[in-house]
Amino acid sequence: MKTLHPVSLPPGLYLVSTPIGNLRDMTLRALDVLTTVDTIICEDTRVTAKLLQAHGIPNKPLLVLNDHSENKGRSAILSRLANGESMALVSDAGTPLVSDPGYKLVRDAQDLGIMVTSLPGANAPLTALQLSGLPSDAFCFIGFLPSKSVARKKEWQRWAHSPATLLAFETAPRLLDSLTDMRDVLGDRDAAVVREITKMFEESRRGTLSELIAHYTADGPPKGEIVLVVSGAPDNVEMDDAAIDAMIASALDSMRVKDAAAFVSEQTGRPKKEIYERALIVSKQGRDE
Template structure:
């Protein structure tokens, strides 16, 4: 039993009372005035209160020593500034039976800062299959488990969705304490359209594979969000300019919420040139590429020839035509015939 948690009867995770949204409706006389009472975090006996009502001594409601109701809690942690943790996240982490961490040492720094002494267990992509049965067993015994990543919102470019899927299949409660997420922070700081966007995560490290992957995103009508390592930033931007269009507006963000936070805007051509000359920056990188404009969707004959010549250097003529057809919406047969003509002149 972790420090700060008292033993006592636990709710049956398979009973109706253990599922908050299955609880019977309350009458007006049963209602309370704080707005977290109906949150899935609250146990069936309504013992959990994150704050006192107006005019009451908040200490009367400090019941952080009580255990969580059974279930899996997806808890967002800061992406840089440790002050970005939420009150609710800390309450969950303190009251959980176990915290599942991507890296127990990395998470330990945050938890130590806020006096969270709950037991930590490693759960990451390399041991996920092995650990899931143990986690399911713990949930079956009525434990409340918190899942966190090294930084940001769990499951976003981190393992965990299979665990959530299994928990739902077994009828265990799953809820979340939302918070920081670097892709969303980068998007809102970029100044680029945010009404439609697509999160693509990390691109392949090799040039050919990266360009092939980028062709999948050319027709998406919205901003694109990528993660990238500093050492591959210039090469990735160059490939984005080549495949997505050098005139597309973009932003490179780094060290979000930290002391040296930076957002650099420009076209993909401009950004690729800048980082080729300046070298790899420090910190974690998120790239935002704005939506294609009408001009990008209507390449000139010169642009088509240049792109075909570039593609046939590393692809079969048929494959080059297929790739460019998907990028531009032009007819594959026409592009194939043009590629054959260009190949003869080389």
């Protein structure tokens, strides 16, 4: 194991990727930063403590920031950063802010002029995309799928006309139902079930959605953590206005109107001015509801 030595770090916020399975998938730079920072911000102190122990990193102050504590704890963290502390933000596994809390902390820190930087590393969606054998020139990660079929179908409908390859997290017990919902909404597209990435039983199973449904109907649900990857819409599929508005509404969940309009315009090929005007209407409807 590498002997760890503290390095000279300027004050600020360091976004540090951690392994998604194999503990050897830690970069040397990540180890240096975690050894040196004043405090590590994490989702679960037990998970992060095990990671630090596995890599021989001495005891570090751990501060919890998760979905339940983000708004309450953010101001205290920002105050400490503004006073010159160096802090690392990690997730339980993978790249921070990917389906994890923290983007508001990054945004507010940058607005205050605090240095924020990222240390790239393990990332489940990108690794699954590599292993899927599906087009990677354009892709969208839509996060964790809803647990109920109606909500899942609604989510896929928002992305049904996107030409980009789509990626989502799913659990093993819901896999078969989820694949069926995908076929119902998207049609029988090429897809891949990628699971246990970087672990002993890593597997990437590729086929049409019907072929995957048949396989898991016969064999039962697989074990482990799963990323679903499905090919984008065929070139000859055009979006109607209702589908455009649904895509805009989804983008507005995490983007400002201007950014959402630019994203949807790029995804659909519709003129930016048209999409921006539609986004203003959709945004106003959302506020009025």
